[in-house]
Each structure stands twice: as structure tokens, then as C-alpha cells.
Amino acid sequence: MKKxxxxxxxxxxxxxxxxxxxxxxxxxxDAVVNFMTLKMSVDFEEGAEPKAVMQDVLKNCKKVEDDCExxx
Numbered sequence: 092m093k094k095x096x097x098x099x100x101x102x103x104x105x106x107x108x109x110x111x112x113x114x115x116x117x118x119x120x121d122a123v124v125n126f127m128t129l130k131m132s133v134d135f136e137e138g139a140e141p142k143a144v145m146q147d148v149l150k151n152c153k154k155v156e157d158d159c160e161x162x163x
């Protein structure tokens with residue numbers, strides 16, 4: 092399942108850090124962050140619960156970029 096979320100991030104480098112953090116999260120098959128549109132597309136692994144996975148994605152993104160936001 093693929094979902095798109097609105098994000099808030101300050102720079103393209105920070106967006107890249109968020110993308111890497113999201114990809115490293117359990118339950119995420121793939122993630123793409125587009126800094127220009129301020130959106131994150133997440134492709135979830137089969138059987139993953141998107142709400143729970145996205146809480147972990149947000150935690151991981153906050154570790155690398157503490158002032159970023161994902162609007163869940």
C-alpha cells in the first residue's frame with residue numbers, strides 16, 4: 092500500500108535525511124521525499140499497519156532532523 096503525507100522541512104539536505112530515516116524504518120518498503128512539493132510518499136510492506144509504521148517513521152525522522160514534521 093502506498094500513501095502520501097504532507098511534510099514540513101527546512102532544506103533539501105534535511106529532506107534527504109528524512110527520506111533515509113523513513114527507508115530504514117521497519118514496515119517501510121520504500122519512501123520518497125519531495126522537497127519542492129513538501130510531500131513524502133511511503134510504500135508500506137505487506138501486512139504493515141500504516142498508522143503504527145508512520146509513528147515510527149516520525150520518531151526516526153525527528154532523530155536526524157528534530158524540527159521536521161509529518162502531518163499524519
